[in-house]
Amino acid sequence: xxxxxxxxxxxxxxxxxxxxxxxxxxxxxxxxxxxxxxxxxxxxxxxxxxxxxxxxxxxxxxxxxxxxxxxxxxxxxxxxxxxxxxxxxxxxxxxxxxxxxxxxxxxxxxxxxxxxxxxxxxxxxxxxxxxxxxxxxxxxxxxxxxxxxxxxxxxxxxxxxxxxxxxxxxxxxxxxxxxxxxxxxxxxxxxxxxxxxxxxxxxxxxxxxxxxxxxxxxxxxxxxxxxxxxxxxxxxxxxxxxxxxxxxxxxxxxxxxxxxxxxxxxxxxxxxxxxxxxxxxxxxxxxxxxxxxxxxxxxxxxxxxxxxxxxxxxxxxxxxxxxxxxxxxxxxxxxxxxxxxxxxxxxxxxxxxxxxxxxxxxxxxxxxxxxxxxxxxxxxxxxxxxxxxxxxxxxxxxxxxxxxxxxxxxxxxxxxxxxxxxxxx
Amino acid sequence: xxxxxxxxxxxxxxxxxxxxxxxxxxxxxxxxxxxxxxxxxxxxxxxxxxxxxxxxxxxxxxxxxxxxxxxxxxxxxxxxxxxxxxxxxxxxxxxxxxxxxxxxxxxxxxxxxxxxxxxxxxxxxxxxxxxxxxxxxxxxxxxxxxxxxxxxxxxxxxxxxxxxxxxxxxxxxxxxxxx
Numbered sequence: 001x002x003x004x005x006x007x008x009x010x011x012x013x014x015x016x017x018x019x020x021x022x023x024x025x026x027x028x029x030x031x032x033x034x035x036x037x038x039x040x041x042x043x044x045x046x047x048x049x050x051x052x053x054x055x056x057x058x059x060x061x062x063x064x065x066x067x068x069x070x071x072x073x074x075x076x077x078x079x080x081x082x083x084x085x086x087x088x089x090x091x092x093x094x095x096x097x098x099x100x101x102x103x104x105x106x107x108x109x110x111x112x113x114x115x116x117x118x119x120x121x122x123x124x125x126x127x128x129x130x131x132x133x134x135x136x137x138x139x140x141x142x143x144x145x146x147x148x149x150x151x152x153x154x155x156x157x158x159x160x161x162x163x164x165x166x167x168x169x170x171x172x173x174x175x176x177x178x179x180x181x182x183x184x185x186x187x188x189x190x191x192x193x194x195x196x197x198x199x200x201x202x203x204x205x206x207x208x209x210x211x212x213x214x215x216x217x218x219x220x221x222x223x224x225x226x227x228x229x230x231x232x233x234x235x236x237x238x239x240x241x242x243x244x245x246x247x248x249x250x251x252x253x254x255x256x257x258x259x260x261x262x263x264x265x266x267x268x269x270x271x272x273x274x275x276x277x278x279x280x281x282x283x284x285x286x287x288x289x290x291x292x293x294x295x296x297x298x299x300x301x302x303x304x305x306x307x308x309x310x311x312x313x314x315x316x317x318x319x320x321x322x323x324x325x326x327x328x329x330x331x332x333x334x335x336x337x338x339x340x341x342x343x344x345x346x347x348x349x350x351x352x353x354x355x356x357x358x359x360x361x362x363x364x365x366x367x368x369x370x371x372x373x374x375x376x377x378x379x380x381x382x383x384x385x386x387x388x389x390x391x392x393x394x395x396x397x398x399x400x401x402x403x404x405x406x407x408x409x410x411x412x413x414x415x416x417x418x419x420x421x422x423x424x425x
Numbered sequence: 426x427x428x429x430x431x432x433x434x435x436x437x438x439x440x441x442x443x444x445x446x447x448x449x450x451x452x453x454x455x456x457x458x459x460x461x462x463x464x465x466x467x468x469x470x471x472x473x474x475x476x477x478x479x480x481x482x483x484x485x486x487x488x489x490x491x492x493x494x495x496x497x498x499x500x501x502x503x504x505x506x507x508x509x510x511x512x513x514x515x516x517x518x519x520x521x522x523x524x525x526x527x528x529x530x531x532x533x534x535x536x537x538x539x540x541x542x543x544x545x546x547x548x549x550x551x552x553x554x555x556x557x558x559x560x561x562x563x564x565x566x567x568x569x570x571x572x573x574x575x576x577x578x579x580x581x582x583x584x585x586x587x588x589x590x591x592x593x594x595x596x597x598x599x600x601x602x603x604x
Contacts, residue, residue, distance in 0.1 A: 154577065
């Protein structure tokens with residue numbers, strides 16, 4: 001595998017409903033934004049595309065991928081559609097990475113979108129729930145928030161996690177997004193606001209959960225040669241990892257923790273893993289990505305993380321899967337302010353899915369774009385001059401270049417991708 | 426309904442060709458319009474699937490006889506509370522086993538909202554049930570206890586619909602003791 005660089009990115013402002021633009025035009029606008037930010041790159045130099053959107057039901061247009069591609073003027077070049085639930089965007093990013101890393105193509109555009117406003121929210125929940133076992137899960141629960149609620153109830157039982165700790169994640173992510181013009185929601189909240197909002201599925205309230213959105217995002221990846229020629233400030237993809245788990249939450253085993261390099265097996269004596277409280281796919285994806293990127297201890301070697309916080313609870317669960325804290329300590333981790341902008345490792349400086357929105361096929365690519373801007377140091381440039389959420393590189397002896405991780409997650413933890421990006425500045 | 430004059434056919438009045446005068450028959454079907462700029466219309470879609478439960482069929486048939494069926498791996502002995510044809514741990518084929526009708530709540534929630542198909546049933550409780558000697562869980566509805574009463578570890582027992590719907594909700598669980 002050869003080195004791969006991200007050389008540009010673009011997004012549309014995520015919004016509840018964008019009836020004035022079809023998914024094709026949204027992708028085109030994100031693509032144009034990326035092209036304007038990398039002026040030396042011409043359309044001729046692009047060798048192909050990977051397109052991601054989650055649900056044919058939302059789009060009600062099969063084979064929609066090529067419609068985004070033809071709108072961008074990128075036919076007759078190779079293109080492929082990638083789908084994997086909530087991780088669709090992350091999978092798209094990694095597929096584009098494989099296209100370039102393998103040497104098959106030199107410059108590839110990863111483009112993703114979702115237009116979820118085309119049905120009402122409750123119908124949308126039904127479509128999303130069809131991404132659970134339709135023999136045994138969908139007819140009983142039919143509701144992803146219900147599944148996540150059961151997971152966090154068990155997390156609370158195992159580890160003593162509290163609803164206030166969940167709410168704190170929502171407060172943090174929304175507060176970060178106050179300084180992100182691309183975010184769907186700009187709310188200044190308190191823990192009480194989160195707890196007082198309508199209960200959706202105990203213990204998760206409306207403000208513990210991301211919303212449905214319309215939007216698109218684009219990430220352009222290239223070989224070293226192309227990156228050197230067209231981009232003054234590229235970001236290298238240092239390592240990618242991926243994991244999977246059984247579709248049915250009920251099938252998850254109760255075995256031993258998959259350990260990261262910095263972890264001690266003594267920490268987890270008697271813990272049955274992953275059960276329904278942890279995401280084995282997320283842990284597997286991290287382990288693989290960290291090994292490829294030579295991350296010894298993510299708490300020290302990463303400067304920030306953009307992770308898939310579809311629920312406040314899954315952000316807490318993911319701190320643990322990613323090794324940012326021990327399994328069981330996720331609640332305390334947020335309570336102590338560790339993932340805040342000023343904490344040990346900023347998590348979701350963009351505001352995450354909870355504040356930015358979750359147009360599924362675009363979400364994982366949105367994370368890549370925010371991480372790209374962070375590592376370039378160009379947040380303010382893309383954010384109307386507001387650089388408040390620009391993460392500073394960690395200081396210390398022997399520090400290498402600034403690094404960030406992006407984490408995309410599907411189902412009840414069925415597909416998870418983790419990609420590590422590093423600045424070249 | 427009146428029979429329409431098919432386009433392109435000569436009129437009954439005479440042999441005159443219809444060039445330039447053909448038109449589609451008008452209908453009263455119309456379209457529901459929500460907005461005109463941008464133009465947003467209602468687009469209906471519905472489908473009946475011919476869904477086979479295939480290798481899982483026996484589970485649903487057994488529910489009608491008051492039996493709860495799971496799977497046991499013929500290779501490694503792993504026992505699944507939700508049936509599956511092949512073992513997730515070792516890949517060997519499984520055989521059917523009968524599960525106990527009593528278990529415990531492994532985790533649970535109360536849903537106040539849901540997807541459209543289940544909105545009218547809210548609020549409802551979901552629970553994952555653990556069984557003695559079985560390695561995995563079963564997703565089910567739990568009735569007869571409120572959000573305030575349900576707890577992890579609570580003993581529960583299976584009940585079955587008398588008139589089966591051939592859905593996994595033909596079995597549901599209730600508290601085995603007074604909550």
